[in-house]
Amino acid sequence: MNDQLFRSGVSIYQGMTVNFLYMLFRFMTAARYASVWFFSMAIYYMVLCIMRAYLAFGYRRRESKGAAYELRCYRRTAGMLFILNIPMGGMIVLMVQTNSGFSYPGYLIYLSALYTLYMMTLSVINLVRSRKMDSPILSAAKILNFVSAMMSVLGLQTAMITRFSNNGEGYRKMMNAITGGVVFFIVMVTVAVMVVRSSKSKKEVERNEEIRKQIL
DSSP states (O other): OOOHHHHHHHHHHHHHHHHHHHHHHHHHHHHHHTOHHHHHHHHHHHHHHHHHHHHHHHHHHHHHHOHHHHHHHHHHHHHHHHHHHHHHHHHHHHHHHHTOOOOOOTTHHHHHHHHHHHHHHHHHHHHHHHTTTTOHHHHHHHHHHHHHHHHHHHHHHHHHHHHHOOSHHHHHHHHHHHHHHHHHHHHHHHHHHHHHHHHHHHHHHHHHHHHHHHHO
């Protein structure tokens, strides 16, 4: 339990399991209410679940495949994250145009706010810590947690405005457009940073491999 790498590896499987269950829940609610908004959410979490499964598979093979394999997984995750941003952008546009969003009954909205704040804080802390683990796959998993947490913040905002704001639909659409645009932009910047980092790390691995061959 004190092994940070072991705990981070377990968290990949935990995230994948929770993601899969939430995806099924969204598909059921989409079918129940015939909601395009809920269906787009289900598709988003389905792609996210596929990405987590890919990282879980790569994490099991990392020791036998070496550092170059981890970097390939990291770079491919960046590519898949770029693809994930496409339905995410569609969801944001749909949310603004149709004025869609979440609505929580009773005090559930306060519990949702506390949970979202906790997940966002935890994802940022784990994202910073993952840089010290020297494992690209674990770093990619923490990045997915961060992206998922940002989408939760966006969903919570729609619920908070629905419950507490009296400024009308125009204000809601404006705030959703601003926050959605910020989330979309952050994800795109994250993808770019992942690609740059993987390229630099790949050159270092290739250089070290050449030095090792020369020594041998």
